[in-house]
Amino acid sequence: MAMGAGFTLRELARALHATLEGDAAAVVIGVAPLESAGPDQISFLVDARYVEAAKASRAGAFLAGPEVSGLPAPVLRVPAPQQALIELLTLFHPPAEAVAGVAPSAVVARDASVAPTATVGALAVIESGAVIGPHVRIGPLAFVGAGAEVGEASVVHARVAVCARVRLGKRVVVHPGAVIGADGFGYAFDGEAHRKIPQVGSVVVEDDVEIGANATVDRATLGQTIIRRGTKIDNLVQIGHNVEIGEHSIIVAQVGISGSCRVGRGVVLAGQVGVADHLTIGDGAVVAAQSGLARDVAPGEKVFGTPARPLIEAKRIFVLEGELPELARRLRSAERRLAQLEARLGAGGA
């Protein structure tokens, strides 16, 4: 394929297993959003809400699903355009190749194990007994503590801290500044001071998890804090000690999960949600943004608010809160009318 010079639509159709409608020899040299794409770029339509924007776009070609028609340029037709977009972006922006090896400025303990196919960036620190698996990339200025393990093909970006004994699975991605395995927040007040409860457990992050920039995942007091396979955690999220998060959940930015919570599989915690300690959130539950959980959430339940209520109930209450001034006015009016009736009947009253 003609890298740099772009791709013909024929090449793209083949790579994406797409049906091409239009000039197979046309060339596009990049991918761009509908509003900014030019005639030498391909754009994409992954949501029917944007059909009008697509029809107005100057893009030289489109990636689109089966139901869209009337686009002003050739179309690469696919059954699942969002999945195909991933392929398209990867074609035009292949991940940078990492050269295997340890940067001379990195400080790697003699008894750490670094796979020959792994990359360790400048000024990274790998402590004693740590194990860096095959094809792993450790970014510049990253820290991997004593006895920690980073599984095959994982990426630990610049300035991450993977603390002692933490275990990352395969294809895990940790973004800059994240801290995996700091002490949990546990103290016992002895009448005079808060005495620290040693946090001697660890953190296990399973395969295909992604953890956002400056997020924090605390080690367990005893045992393990666990993030299961495929779960994605956004920036600045806080995960307390002994929490367990199930597979394929989505934890959006600035969420805070207190200690010992059990979060199910396929759960969505939207931005800035807070979860009190020792709660259970069932599989497939959805917690709307900024909600505060003070009770368990059933599987599949959708909740909202602080403290959270069932979503439909919370919405109805929100509307009624907006009507409170009117309700108060109507109550005053009813009281006046009552008083008038009582006055009229007063002679014979109770």
Add this chain to the structure above:
Amino acid sequence: MAMGAGFTLRELARALHATLEGDAAAVVIGVAPLESAGPDQISFLVDARYVEAAKASRAGAFLAGPEVSGLPAPVLRVPAPQQALIELLTLFHPPAEAVAGVAPSAVVARDASVAPTATVGALAVIESGAVIGPHVRIGPLAFVGAGAEVGEASVVHARVAVCARVRLGKRVVVHPGAVIGADGFGYAFDGEAHRKIPQVGSVVVEDDVEIGANATVDRATLGQTIIRRGTKIDNLVQIGHNVEIGEHSIIVAQVGISGSCRVGRGVVLAGQVGVADHLTIGDGAVVAAQSGLARDVAPGEKVFGTPARPLIEAKRIFVLEGELPELARRLRSAERRLAQLEARLGAGGA
């Protein structure tokens, strides 16, 4: 001027373009708040709320606006005392001089460009193709990724991460731990797992922007996340991919802005505000602390709450919520009175 030994009030009056009321030869050796200032220090009155504190202050001199009288020591009178305070603090605390040059322990790629007047701190990493402009200061342990640019006179503090291809304008300040240009949070669920949508865009930070400690600004999926000129961002703020923030806005600590939002010029987002994705916040809008935005905000609008309502309405509702116990009691009472009336009229009732 007598650095170290302090300044006479005459010197200060001249430097601040102030009118001096009192002994021009008096010397002050430092600046201090009203309550802690001593006779050899100058204090300041930038808000009329603190007049009484000023009158009780032991300060040897005051910086004050035109309307204040009765202060117990000489006064440097200026039309805009808060602006003059900036000058005053700068006189007593001139910014530390940085010695140009690259610390021997820094790791700078051979094909990175570092201006001769720039400073690169100990153990900083500057990757391939990065451009460090004149008079820039890169702090110790900071990371500047491949192809990133840091414009003239910007300050990238210790332990900041400026990721690949991010562009910072002139006089930008980034505080320790901030991460500019980590991947946006974008996935497509393929029925089995969340597949990562490559985040191949970048971040542009314009001139005179300041970004707080441990804040995160994600790179765009495609195109750019943009922070426009003069905007100030506090600590631990999260800015999602493809967000655009207009000029001279104020984003207070722990705010989270979801992907693709458009935030206008001169906007204020108070602490811990959350903004759902794809929203537009008009110029000059003010969002009160902890609010959660689920809809657009008009220019100049003031809103509060989760979900946010117009500020005045939200305040009225807050008051009425406080009256809910009383409203419920009154409703019960009205129902009783109704029942009594109905009972009395019951014989002939419906």
Add this chain to the structure above:
Amino acid sequence: MAMGAGFTLRELARALHATLEGDAAAVVIGVAPLESAGPDQISFLVDARYVEAAKASRAGAFLAGPEVSGLPAPVLRVPAPQQALIELLTLFHPPAEAVAGVAPSAVVARDASVAPTATVGALAVIESGAVIGPHVRIGPLAFVGAGAEVGEASVVHARVAVCARVRLGKRVVVHPGAVIGADGFGYAFDGEAHRKIPQVGSVVVEDDVEIGANATVDRATLGQTIIRRGTKIDNLVQIGHNVEIGEHSIIVAQVGISGSCRVGRGVVLAGQVGVADHLTIGDGAVVAAQSGLARDVAPGEKVFGTPARPLIEAKRIFVLEGELPELARRLRSAERRLAQLEARLGAGGA
């Protein structure tokens, strides 16, 4: 004692000053929670809520308080089991010994002072005039700025930033990624732009304070931001400039405290609480999770909500909000009944 091979219950009873009920020669080799402990491990019961779990546990021994009976294995009986648990965990998990000395890869300014008993980790940076006290541990990739002081036996973990002139007391613990002493968020709008107010103060952290991962504590504009003795601060907390927090307070994850607040002694701010600037929170006050403070809180007061109300009132209002649909229905019903009464009396009506 038989390290590695575990401890006999006799040894543990002696170390914990516990009364042993059961076989003094029995050996346990580790500590585990009730649900996962096996016959060669000791578990613990620090909360009566878990008695049933304890009775079902397979643990080989228990640490428990005086009131618990009927446990299925030998019991180490103590008056304060949570305190004894700290000793027990420390016996089985003694803190790693640090070898005193400065790592060859650390960059320590010639005029910095590092106690001979201190440890400075790989690639740490200690700037000019900094003072590192006896038995201090500075982690890898940590930054201690010019003139900063770290008191005896404090632990500054990997990748912490202790900025210029910040002072940490004795036995302070700062977790990875925390930033102590970045500039406060202070600007004066001059009609055209936000001009930065120089933040020339500092931060004082007293003895026995702990600060969580990626937390931020800003330096004062003038004077000092102060965290008093024994206070514990969780991950991702933001403490604004000139804040003062009293002794032995608990600040849970993701709390934000705006500038110039006075937080008392023994205060609890639960997770994600926000505090507006210049407020005073009295000794022993408790602010429930996600609350937003817009007014002072009296000593001992318990508050909840945004804006916060007294806790009991907030709970009552929460219940009544849930009844709003019913209240609205009842109001409509009362209005109908009123109208019917008015209609019946209408002939002779007002």
